[in-house]
Amino acid sequence: MKITPLNIPDILIIEPKLFEDDRGVFFESFNLEAFRDATKLNVEFVQENHSISHKNVLRGLHYQMPPYAQGKLVRVIQGEVFDVAVDIRRSSPTFGQHVSQILSAQNKKQMWIPEGFAHGFFVTSIFAEVIYKATNYYDCKHEKSILWNDPDLNIKWNIFDKPILSLKDQNAHFFSELIL
Template structure:
């Protein structure tokens, strides 16, 4: 696997080694020992999630407060999404900045998004299937949501799609009013 730090260095782009031939392809989508060696992260994943979305469905921007904060390893197994990770660590030099990356079943790229980031994605293709591993369990009382079109964040979403949100995501808070992560650590 190839691991690349992005403009916010704690967010990692992971590109697996894909073996392709006339029959199709094979790759290891996750292998704990290789992940830990290549990323220098000593974390464990606790839960796997799988979602399917139609074009224009935007999920996010979600996060969980400590002590139930979640790091995520995300990938797409069908279709294409615009994946967004927003740094919400109050004392981070990149607080309020975001990473935008196209993830697809064709490019097989993955993102590792650490604790202290809000996360969301928008389905660009007709449908998408999105898989992600989390470093902690889902804890509804700790979950928060930042409004997808928050003016302070100014995320550049595609303008040619009709955005569809869940009732919960429609109630997202502005970035200024959100409960951010008070402690920043690398």
């Protein structure tokens, strides 16, 4: 397993070791002991979510307030997404900054996003299946959304058509109205 920190060092890209031969490819998509050894994080995943979305769907930027804040390990099993994490930790030196990464079934990269970040993705392929493990349970009363195109965040989504958004994401708050 290869671990690469992004510009916000708490966000990690995890690449599995691939075993390829004339039959195809084998890899461990997740091993808790290896994850803990490689990242030095003692996390416990309690829920796994599976999202299937069409091209131009944008989901996010979502987060949950304490005590239901979630860390997420995000992986794409079909297609490709442009994945984004925004630091919403007020005491952090990178507060309000974001990182992005292309995650795809082809590159097999996973992104670790700890608690204290808003998360979203934009589907760049015909469709995409995204699976993510979460360190806390979903609770609708503690879920919040930040507007995906908030000018204060200045995220370069590389979107050429109008994205397809849920009603919740259309009505998301500006970053300046952050609720924690």
